[in-house]
Ligand SMILES: [Ca+2]
């Protein structure tokens with residue numbers, strides 16, 4: 243035995259996970275997969291020894307009688323020696339020697355193996371012996387030291403259990419050799435109440451892997467289209483029963499969706515995954531007027547509400563990001579658009595602001611989407627209301643002058659709106675008791691000063707004229723200032739004249 247028993251049990255015990263280890267009370271059929279379950283750190287199969295799974299058995303053989311003729315393999319146990327019963331090998335011998343049962347035992351329960359109990363019923367019945375390499379306390383504590391067994395230190399398992407009540411079996415297995423030529427089939431190992439047969443296949447206990455054929459969060463599929471959501475199926479165990487699985491996509495409504503796809507492997511394990519996809523609106527199928535038709539607006543002004551049209555697909559779903567071109571008649575009653583090339587929003591709506599232009603009357607505009615019948619809308623241009631400008635005149639000047647004295651008058655004309663006053667004519671009339679000495683740019687006709695027509699006076703603006711006079715005759719007089727637009731009606735003419743009194747002494 244070349245193995246170091248000091249190898250820690252915990253490191254290798256995980257190599258074999260029993261499907262069900264309820265204890266000897268519930269004996270079970272177990273399967274050993276050598277490639278998975280034989281504990282590699284314990285293996286002592288040498289160069290000219292070999293094993294292979296044949297059916298549910300393990301064919302073992304050695305080719306000669308040298309030291310390399312040995313087949314010895316172990317499985318993790320970790321159970322009390324007290325409970326393992328009478329382990330045995332179910333072996334069909336073809337030729338030569340037969341294997342013995344091997345129990346790697348931690349006799350003092352300190353976690354470290356101390357020796358191997360060997361059972362060779364063909365030679366010694368139910369007598370189990372330990373080799374000379376076992377620890378001294380094991381050999382000393384052997385139930386019997388009588389001759390006639392495999393070594394001087396031996397006994398029945400019950401005897402060993404009585405001597406070492408806390409002993410634990412860390413590994414169990416079999417050994418043929420070394421130096422023994424043999425050939426046969428190990429049909430089964432009976433241990434701890436269970437019967438272990440062999441298989442060269444690791445049992446497949448996990449379902450296949452499904453990979454959605456489309457990445458998260460999924461592809462976009464068109465409303466109303468026919469589409470399959472698929473998943474690729476792989477299984478590195480028993481293999482898949484179908485390479486792909488699929489389900490029809492639900493394209494009857496918009497939005498994010500998912501479908502659960504399931505698949506099975508050959509061993510019957512199944513698994514599933516959620517495949518996500520998103521349904522979006524289809525191609526534009528119609529453009530219709532939403533609002534804004536039927537409005538009226540004076541020529542030159544914007545219609546109060548924008549004209550809105552909606553683009554939908556065949557299912558009536560709004561289609562976003564569709565270019566819409568608005569158009570109006572080239573002449574006559576028509577309109578202009580703030581931006582005639584619009585694009586639908588997420589609600590499928592494109593809107594445009596329209597200004598009435600050209601002549602009065604009802605006209606028809608169109609919203610056009612390539613390939614679709616345009617949506618039309620009617621708008622009415624009404625006559626622009628007359629302009630109005632309320633001019634207000636104020637006049638300042640001296641209330642008294644003595645003969646020979648000069649005075650200054652300031653005429654202020656203010657446009658109180660709302661529109662621009664066009665062609666504003668202003669004048670200032672003086673009594674005969676004064677003579678005009680400076681007209682402030684105006685033209686004098688007798689004692690009347692008239693200024694050149696002012697082309698326009700914007701709403702809120704004002705203009706002033708300054709005239710100087712000299713008193714020439716005693717008396718009480720009035721000075722009158724006036725202004726009027728020759729083109730723009732004034733709704734309050736009373737404010738267009740201003741008078742101020744003058745006494746000359
Ligand atoms: Ca020990």
Ligand SMILES: [Ca+2]
Nearest residue numbers: 448449479507
């Ligand atoms: Ca599988």
Ligand SMILES: [Ca+2]
Nearest residue numbers: 633734737738
């Ligand atoms: Ca006025």
